[in-house]
Amino acid sequence: MIEAQGLRKTFTTRSRKGTQTVEAVRGVDLEVKKGEIFGVLGPNGAGKTTTIRMLSTLIAPDAGTATVAGHDLLKEPAGVRRNLGYVSQAGGVEDTTSARAQIMMAARIHAVPDPGRATAEVLERFDLTELADRPGRTLSGGQKRRVAIAIGLVHNPPLLFLDEPTTGLDPQNRANLWERIRQLREAGTSVLLSTHYLDEADALCDRLMIVDHGLVVAEGTPSDLKREVSGDVITLRVDEPERAAETVEPLARETRVDDDLLRVYVDDGEHTLPVLLRALEERGLGLSSIALDRSTLDDVFLAKTGRTLRDAGADA
Numbered sequence: 001m002i003e004a005q006g007l008r009k010t011f012t013t014r015s016r017k018g019t020q021t022v023e024a025v026r027g028v029d030l031e032v033k034k035g036e037i038f039g040v041l042g043p044n045g046a047g048k049t050t051t052i053r054m055l056s057t058l059i060a061p062d063a064g065t066a067t068v069a070g071h072d073l074l075k076e077p078a079g080v081r082r083n084l085g086y087v088s089q090a091g092g093v094e095d096t097t098s099a100r101a102q103i104m105m106a107a108r109i110h111a112v113p114d115p116g117r118a119t120a121e122v123l124e125r126f127d128l129t130e131l132a133d134r135p136g137r138t139l140s141g142g143q144k145r146r147v148a149i150a151i152g153l154v155h156n157p158p159l160l161f162l163d164e165p166t167t168g169l170d171p172q173n174r175a176n177l178w179e180r181i182r183q184l185r186e187a188g189t190s191v192l193l194s195t196h197y198l199d200e201a202d203a204l205c206d207r208l209m210i211v212d213h214g215l216v217v218a219e220g221t222p223s224d225l226k227r228e229v230s231g232d233v234i235t236l237r238v239d240e241p242e243r244a245a246e247t248v249e250p251l252a253r254e255t256r257v258d259d260d261l262l263r264v265y266v267d268d269g270e271h272t273l274p275v276l277l278r279a280l281e282e283r284g285l286g287l288s289s290i291a292l293d294r295s296t297l298d299d300v301f302l303a304k305t306g307r308t309l310r311d312a313g314a315d316a
């Protein structure tokens with residue numbers, strides 16, 4: 001559905017302080033297969049939106065090539081646009097017009113043969129029929145997101161781009177939207193979505209890539225990525241984390257110290273834990289808390305970049 005190689009984009013901004021350049025995307029390759037949900041996971045400023053905007057023809061890449069829904073991104077932009085739906089981060093639902101009018105407008109722009117019928121169908125599909133004639137401003141956050149997706153889907157494209165679709169939604173609305181995105185996949189639509197939520201990437205994506213500072217740092221299925229990093233993580237709060245790390249090193253695949261926290265990556269947490277605790281006790285190392293978890297995508301991010309995704313978000 002998408003094959004892209006070496007996408008790059010640098011922004012130059014001029015202000016009174018002088019010229020600033022930001023290398024937003026620094027050579028991204030990506031492949032999205034037909035019928036899959038593919039995620040672009042990364043912290044704020046990683047280059048997710050820029051990548052999606054390039055692939056949807058909204059901005060021109062400085063370098064790189066791509067085929068999107070069977071059309072060359074640079075030579076056949078109209079063919080690309082015809083075959084995709086794009087839902088931006090802000091959502092693009094107007095305050096004063098109704099959902100029906102906004103969806104109908106999108107249907108006309110795409111020259112859908114029977115715009116009235118296509119609008120009614122997509123309203124029904126997204127449980128919006130009852131709300132269809134209310135002005136946009138009266139809708140809740142979750143309803144607005146559904147309208148935005150309906151606008152992006154009214155011409156029935158085989159490929160849908162969703163830029164951070166659940167940002168700002170409460171847990172119930174997020175779960176509802178995840179279910180709808182899964183239904184799209186069942187109906188045969190390929191989905192490329194960006195997110196900075198680990199749980200979203202883990203729960204929703206068939207495959208994903210992790211981006212940081214405009215580069216792909218890892219790619220694969222969520223479980224492959226987690227397996228690659230390790231089976232389990234033991235997190236200990238200890239008085240002397242460096243000494244503790246040295247002590248448990250022979251038992252671990254990898255150890256990482258983060259302030260007073262020591263993360264120990266092991267294949268089999270349950271069986272390693274008692275041995276590890278004995279080793280710490282023998283050296284008289286004090287311990288104030290302990291947790292055993294399956295590794296998460298945050299551990300993958302940490303292993304690849306040396307930071308956690310949360311810290312990276314705070315930096316940006």
Ligand SMILES: Nc1ncnc2c1ncn2[C@@H]1O[C@H](COP(=O)(O)OP(=O)(O)OP(=O)(O)O)[C@@H](O)[C@H]1O
Pocket residue numbers: 011012013022023024042043044045046047048049050051089196
């Ligand atoms: N039009 C622009 N002009 C200048 N800089 C830009 C422009 N668009 C993006 N950038 C910069 O490029 C970098 C990547 O931005 P981008 O929006 O792609 O990140 P993102 O991963 O989508 O982040 P977020 O999760 O915050 O949306 C950022 O440093 C951003 O400030």
